[in-house]
Amino acid sequence: MTEKDIEAMQKLFNPGNVAVIGATASSERVGYNLLDSLIEGGYKGKIYPVHPSLKEILGIPVYPSIRDIPDRVDLALVALNRRDTVEVLERCGKLGVKGAVSLAGGFRETGEEGRALEKRIVEIAEKYALKIVGPNTLGIMNLEANLNASFYPVRLKKGNVSLISQSGGIGFSIIQKCQDEGVGLNKFIGAGNRTVLEIADYLEFLAGDAGTRVIGVFLEGVENARRLVRAAGRVTRKKPVVIYKVGHSDDVNKATLTHTGSMAGSYKLFRDIFKQHGVLLAGSVAELVAACKALSLCQLPAGGRLGLYTYTAGPAIVALDGLAGREISIPELSPGTVRKIKAILGEDLPVILKNPIDTGGLGTRSGTYGLLVEAALNDPNFDLLATFCCPHKNWRNPTSELIEAYKKSGKPLLSCYISTVKGVEADREILQQAGIPLYKSPEETAWGIAALVHYSRGVECLS
Structure with a gap:
């Protein structure tokens, strides 16, 4: 990543304000829980819920559209269906928004139409220099900034371990195990489909992050394995990288393809190459957390x-x-x-x-x-x-x-x-x-x- 990219990533994780596009009054919906997470996490910046007809949610005034927000938005959390997500991301780009989290699924993991929509997201990101996390993600967290931009309203122990996960469910499993083990977290990144930002990008960002001492990763698979391995190897020279990699069978390859649209690839090949580059491999959530705990303390x-x-x-x-x-x-x-x-x-x-x-x-x-x-x-x-x-x-x-x-x-x-x-x-x-x-x-x-x-x-x- 370039210096400019790193600066954009720093703003993504340290926003002065956050817009929740798709906020609702129903606690069963993702938009409500994004808003609840920001409040529960103690976020100190301005929060702008966006809904076309509601006036207030959780005591916060609601704006009918992102265009009506009086400030330039630093981070947009988009909790809409996949087609509306693409339209809103375009609107964000035109308004000068530089960071977004796209939570909706239903993209390349579902077939041709999803792939076409995901291609459009890439075009929007390139056109407007918009850093987009996801789609198909749990969200992101930066505990140093009291930012919980996920749809799980939890309070977590702060520390120096940062996590990257392709899976929201396994990501949350790692988070919970960390809490059980007294392992404090610094940042969490739900990579999702990695449409714009790859795991290698997040590794390069965290390599220079002063609050992160150890990086834990849950990896299903990537298309550009060479870039990932090289990035992980470079980061390992500065701080430990522990990866829990799945993909021991063809059944796993099929499952990951319909989950986040990626093939798990050869486990043995990943294992051998990671070892050459000094990257540590874990065989379970428990082993990942145990390793991160020792390395962080x-x-x-x-x-x-x-x-x-x-x-x-x-x-x-x-x-x-x-x-x-x-x-x-x-x-x-x-x-x-x-x-x-x-x-x-x-x-x-x-x-x-x-x-x-x-x-x-x-x-x-x-x-x-x-x-x-x-x-x-x-x-x-x-x-x-x-x-x-x-x-x-x-x-x-x-x-x-x-x-x-x-x-x-x-x-x-x-x-x-x-x-x-x-x-x-x-x-x-x-x-x-x-x-x-x-x-x-x-x-x-x-x-x-x-x-x-x-x-x-x-x-x-x-x-």
């Missing part, structure tokens, strides 16, 4: 040597199993660490000291747990450490001890409390504010570990 490890500490062996074993084949080494404990552990627990131990460090019942007390974690973090054989525990009604969680040990070491520390989302909510907030990602399953912990190590190696190879 942790500094990168100096290498791939992992230490594990637990007082219950099973979770550490499952985590190791999840890391099999991911080229992460599990080194032996240094003699100094063995001496430190024996100084804490005693010489005559009923356990064998090795990595993973499993102390059994000797390590359940939070004070002892903290000392053992500190000893493990100081082991010169480890580049990062993962810890595991099972919260108990009568045992205090070692949250403060983990933070203290982490502050002294500075090495990446990931923790797993085997629990429910609600069960670890308070501890998660405290730990993650301190820079320690907290997971509730060993599988998710393994995904976080793998993301840190693989991105660190990728940056090293590309630099």
Whole structure:
């Protein structure tokens, strides 16, 4: 993208005012919910609902057409049927509007007529230099600007992870998983049919976005795979890109073609090329979020040597199993660490000291747990450490001890409390504010570990 394009994208995500064209008084309609989302999200700019006959919606004065709005509109949200959408986009272009979100479906994914209408959208965008998101999209969000320009009126935790999704449903699934995991969001982009703005465009925009530290992408398929791969590779030199790519079967290709009008393409080909460019691949929504969480909170490890500490062996074993084949080494404990552990627990131990460090019942007390974690973090054989525990009604969680040990070491520390989302909510907030990602399953912990190590190696190879 050119510098001028980037400036236009910045205005698209930071509008001084927003027009909702197709706003209605019915909460069942998309136009109403766009308006509700802007209000619920706390947007501070001017909002201009547009409807030919209504006078007021949700306490906001309504304008009969976009021509009647007294200001030049920065962002137009178009919630009309596909034919009216094209007409309104033309009108927006003539009035000097430079940013629009087209929510309607029914374009190239439905056949010849839809393709013709979509071609007309491209012509309008080129003629008037109009940046158009979609069509067939959930919308966009910029939490830094309190902008929720989607038709889901939700309030979300702010942070440094930005998301791009071809699917509204999976995009919303990722958003919800992020909220469950305490992962703060910066921007969300529903790419939809990508008629004017491609996923590569959004990646290039987010590469220079100061509020975005990590980019997560849900990808069905693209026509210009080479441009996407090159863009993702360039962005990866600046910040991590994690992609959840579907397309393991021909059935998926057929489904994506009628969903957003794109072919999923060869999964293996995408996987191999992305790996060459340092882009991380996830196999599910949960893995995407786990990877983004670790990358958004942790500094990168100096290498791939992992230490594990637990007082219950099973979770550490499952985590190791999840890391099999991911080229992460599990080194032996240094003699100094063995001496430190024996100084804490005693010489005559009923356990064998090795990595993973499993102390059994000797390590359940939070004070002892903290000392053992500190000893493990100081082991010169480890580049990062993962810890595991099972919260108990009568045992205090070692949250403060983990933070203290982490502050002294500075090495990446990931923790797993085997629990429910609600069960670890308070501890998660405290730990993650301190820079320690907290997971509730060993599988998710393994995904976080793998993301840190693989991105660190990728940056090293590309630099």
